Amino acid sequence: MNNGMKIRIGTRGSKLALYQAELVQAYLRNSAGLADIEIVVIKTSGDMIRQKNPVPMETKRIFTKEIEEALLADQVDIAVHSAKDLAAKMPEGLMIGAVLEREDPRDCFIHPDGKKLGDLKEGAVIGTSALRRQTQLLRFYPYLKVENIRGNVDTRLKKAMNRECDGILLAYAGIKRLGLQESVSEILDEKMFYPAPGQGVIVVQCRSKDQAVLDLLRSIHHDDSGKLLQAERVFLTELEGGCQLPCGIRTRINGPRMEASGVLLSPYQPQWVEADFVGQSDNPDEVGLQLARRILETGGKIILEEIRGKAGQKMNKAYGDGENA
Missing domain, CATH: 3.40.190.10 (Periplasmic binding protein-like II)
Structure with a gap:
């Protein structure tokens, strides 16, 4: 790798977002020997628009959209996000290039x-x-x-x-x-208070065809954290949810196995569905998929139908705090 290359990191401007970008900057300097790394602060629609009440099925990328647009326009080379701010389906041409080692998800x-x-x-x-x-x-x-x-x-x-x-x-x-x-x-005990999918995870997003950057990011990728995040993102996708869907998941790798537990809750009445699934750690997609399906098959579909029915008129409004906190 050419350690003379320049990398521009796109990020939001909050104290926490800047910490995360600076952490990636330090990792790249230490692991890849890069000296020329610039942090570019980008204001997102989520920084400018606030909505009083969160929308359960909202999937808009209000804390990532402008940063992802800058990445696609070659105005930055990579973007640093809190994993739970990312939409389950990313814009075409973008991908997760690296996942940092997970912090405490509780x-x-x-x-x-x-x-x-x-x-x-x-x-x-x-x-x-x-x-x-x-x-x-x-x-x-x-x-x-x-x-x-x-x-x-x-x-x-x-x-x-x-x-x-x-x-x-x-x-x-x-x-x-x-x-x-x-x-x-x-x-809080995560066996009671399930963390959000991707909570505690910092991801580095890049262009899917930028092979030089992809090669660079391999040096800072944490494989186990990447597998856990993948399972959790598949879980959220199968539930057709965004970052405000009242669901939670905890995952861990135990040798060749990945153990996962999840919950889906109704925001309108005291009703919830929990499930567990154990699969292979080298097949995180299957773990996330099967866990979500168990929840849907044991009452989760009823909860989702209720959420869709009551939240439908609010789907086009922005919301959220957009911090990994």
């Missing part, structure tokens, strides 16, 4: 006084913009209330510390990457 709870969820009184208000977190919270703590709370990680932390709510739910990975672990009151 969710966490932050309370200004360090209280845990089980310590809260009836009617306490918990802030989160993710339907997956909202539905799982009410599954185990039906006496609590949820409130949509948006903004980057710092903004949401300030709201919690200023007691604008009684605590917030975030992805632990983003908190950990920003060095804010001391603010965490509780790390």
Whole structure:
């Protein structure tokens, strides 16, 4: 590889997004010996448009669209994303070129006084913009209330510390990457609070025909994390969902086996379907596919039909926080 080549990294401009881009930059410098790596900040429609209520079946690429357009237009050479911001189906001509080693995929709870969820009184208000977190919270703590709370990680932390709510739910990975672990009151058990597909994963996207870049990215790719992400993306695709579908999945590789458990929840009533599947770690597509089908065949289709029926009129609106937190 020509270590004199220049690489332009496309990214959003939030503190967490820049951290992720700088991490990829450091990996490329250390693994491939590249010195000329530029970070290009691109504002996305998701940074400019906010919607009050999340839409369960939304699949629009509002936090990746402009970056992907820049990549296709050869304005940048690679793009760095939180995996859960990527659409299940990427634009033609683009692909995931590398997956970094996964950070802790669990969710966490932050309370200004360090209280845990089980310590809260009836009617306490918990802030989160993710339907997956909202539905799982009410599954185990039906006496609590949820409130949509948006903004980057710092903004949401300030709201919690200023007691604008009684605590917030975030992805632990983003908190950990920003060095804010001391603010965490509780790390949630992923056997109860399933992580989102791709949570805790940083991906590097590139043009599918750019062989020089693909060769370069092999040096920073983490194979096991890539397999787990692939299974989780297939799972989400089979459920026909976007990043706001109230579903979760946990996966792990155990020797030649990949073990996966998933859940699909209704955002309208206390109803959910869980399933497990064990397959071969070298066939992640099959693991994700079979797990999703088990959920659909045991009641998940009814939940999806309900979601489609009630969310249909909202599908063309933007939403979300777009952070890997």
